[in-house]
Amino acid sequence: MVHGPDKDTIDDAAWDEAVAREAAIRRLASLDCPCRSDFLRACHELGLKRTRLYELIREYREHPVTSSLLPRSAGTKRGSRRLPDETEAVIAEAVRDFYKTRQKPSINRLHQEIRRLCRSRGVRAPSWHAVKARIATMDLAELTRAREGSKAARDRYRPVPGEYAAECAFDVVQIDHTLVDVIVVDRQHRMPLQRPWLTLAIDVASRMVAGFYLTLEAPSTVSVALAIQHLVQPKEAWLAGLGIDAEWPICGFPDAIHVDNAKEFRSRALRRGAEEYGIELIHRPVATPHYGGHIERLIGTMMGAVHLLPGTTFSDIDERGSYDSAASATMTMDELERWMALEITRYHADRHGALGIPPLAAWHEAAARRVRPVRHPHDLGGFMIDFLPSVDRLVRRDGIHLFGLRYWDDVLSIWAGRLGRPLRSSYDPRDLSRIFVRAPDGTRWPIRFADLRRPPITLGEHRRARAALRERGLALVDEQLIFETIEAQRALVDEASVRTKAARQLVERRERAIGAAAPNRPAPAEPAQVKDDQPIDWSKIPVYAVEEWS
Template identity: 30%
Template sequence: MHSGDKSPALAELTEAQREQAMSRFRVLRSHTERGVPLPRAAQAAGVGLRTIERWLAQYRADGLAGLVRQTREDRGRRKIPPEAVELIEGLFLKKPQPSAAAVHRRVLALCKEREWPSPSYSSVYAIISRLDPALTTLAHEGPARFRDQFELVYRHRASHPNAIWQADHTQLDVLIRDASGEPVRPWLTTVIDDHSRALAGYLVFAGAPSAFQTSLALRQAIWRKADPSWAICGIPDVLYVDHGSDFTSKHLEQVAVDLHFELVYSTIARPQGRGKIERLFGTLNTELLPELPGYLKHGKPTTEPKLSLSELDRAIGNFMLGTYNARVHREIGIAPQTSWSGNGWLPRMPDSLEDLDLLLISVAKARTVHRDGIHFQGIRYMDPTLAAYVKEAVTIRYDPRDVAEIRVFHRNRFLCRAVSPEHSGQAITLKDIQTARSAHRRALRGQIRERVTPVADFLSPHTETTGPPAAKTSIPQPKKSKLHTYREDLE
């Protein structure tokens, strides 16, 4: 036995120790009471002969108490000096992160220099493994990773609807066809209510996010919807956004002043504050997009992209309104639409849609009123009010999501809403028009190829039988300088 071993008294045994002693005694009993040879008893018990011989000697010396696994008095205490332990921990916490083997090799050399006991690899590995994970994360991966994994996050919920809105962009994991038929990856801007998690507005678009896209999403979020099932509207008390260039624009700041809401920016590189809207994006990416053609998995499309921008817009709108806003939200225990409506209340609204457009729709087009109305994007718009402004310059403002109607301003004064008689009662988007134009151009090019190809086939044999071409007169050309500074040098 080791000098530090200690055999406990029978009365001091715990229940587990008594059970252990009785288990070993039952193995020995076959030898002591039945005369079974020790080798056969050891083989039947599945233990080594030396082990059962040691048990027998301990039992004869101390009885059942001798069959308890003896503990060392120095158990749990390291033989490695505390200075060596600190050295091992310090070496492992250095950047770049070393392997346990590298730390062990370095420690062996240092222990030899200082005449300390040399630790084994397992001892070094055990010391490293007992380090606080937060400590190793901060040392090796930096404060950002430490913050994301170990810092406390304060989760709050706005006290009432429209108290806080969140707005953000995401690039969707799906490919669509743009106006020219090329595959593109679209973006989505969403505005949600923090209290109810309800979707207040959204915009699907191709190209990088901009202040104009943000304005269109906010315009839809704030104004009353044509769909009676989509009741979310009004001006929020706070709009919570990130530090994107479109959100930090002077235009959005001016909108916040004019509509009397506070613009709050999240901490840079801290996405935790935008968790609610990020979870909405996650829901969309896992439930809707995998069912659409052109869905991207690991950056590659699983099927051929077929949808246009307007078709994707409708698919997202149907999912958001018919599924997301209408079903019970797991965290709040109620449907977002029901939570926003509450017991009935009146949201704060702009005076008119025209006033809201003047603030949000920053892109305007100059046009001239003709005798047959205003022409824009190949569509003719009419309203009786325009009769008094024929040949006058006006400014039109429009929603790219529905260009069946435009708003006309004369010298910054609202005149009327002009509609297209050909598309009255329809919702057509600017993307629909561009797609139709591209399709028409492709059809015309196909007709041109159909007509030109037979002519080329007909002319080719005739050109071969017309005889040798006339010899061309070689006219010497003046030598041109290789260095040209101005266009006149080429003349």
């Protein structure tokens, strides 16, 4: 189990302070004996006493996550506001209507205006220092936009790094999605399905592929989380499972992840998960596609290789001509995943045009330039859960209710009907048979369906079942009816899968989602096949030493 505070219930001021501390304390914690000048400089930068900094370094070494650096809860919280709500409302009104104007009044004039408003309303006026403290917390870019216009704010605060570059391995990893230019077939009937989605990650310094994720579903928070999981985890066992003998050494936490502005890259789960592990999340400026040039070129390279596969759709209609992509399709998703892994390992060993050396060699050189070694998760399972979507749910006397489904485990007994606040519950849309509940002490518990006879279902199946029940006028439905509807729909889809492509897509998505989300289970041993008609050569049977007991 993973212990620690629930990062989703921490107020923003405390979380921001922990994030600000993380980089400096991580640097000190990586040193066996920090020099005195570095230590005192960190004390000054973070506004901490030496004893408190020692405590934070010790805590970070024991639990190297951002949430271990949260400020103490005792006493008045730093940044908290102790003025009456009426006074705070007057300050906010004066800032909005008086201070954020093109006349650009000073703080002294703002304080005078606030005192006038407070006197007219019979409210206690704040001090000049209280007003100044609130102005100091404002977003300077937003303030400049209100007082001087959008152009002035862009010119003054928009970053202008030019071409995105990195010197060391895992300084920056870029992530993006693309539709693969090939049609895959289903596993059962080998009939055409659709073009799958590919999420790719590239290390900018070495151009090495950091990880990827292939799916039939459109890009989502889960596909981003699974791509990040793949880039963080060691690749040896995964490659061995695919029957590939190749070197792919990239793994661990990147210092920064660079993404575009799609919805799945703006989720709270991704932001908090990255902050928890000290990963900076950088969003590409709007309308600046050149900022993602490295990942775009990698996608182009991969799709160029895909165009040689049977069932390719090529880049456009003119290039495809009269080629029948669906009729030529032969590869399943599993086969395409293995082909993609082989193609990536070949790309790693080939000379890169911009670097002049293979990405694999560039990785080793870029890794040697790092001042500090790449960090690795102390709990890969907990790391994955931190990036899953989550909601707050109360523990009722009969368990936790989510999506109209009931979850129960004996561990919930101590909170059932007694805990006054909801608990953070993470879920995997590919398999709703289990959720992960964060206890008040930070321990993460897996909780299954209350009825263990229920089969695993996906969130997509659940939504389709609820929609079908609503169409039948059953707005208030129970769990049993949901599962009966899903079973009936599965039977119809399985029967229709031979005839229609849409049905085959639903079957393939369901089987891949539930299969991928299920825990790894050892395959049953196959009985040895003995040919009865083949004579036994008794001379080859080994003789063993036997201990005789009298």
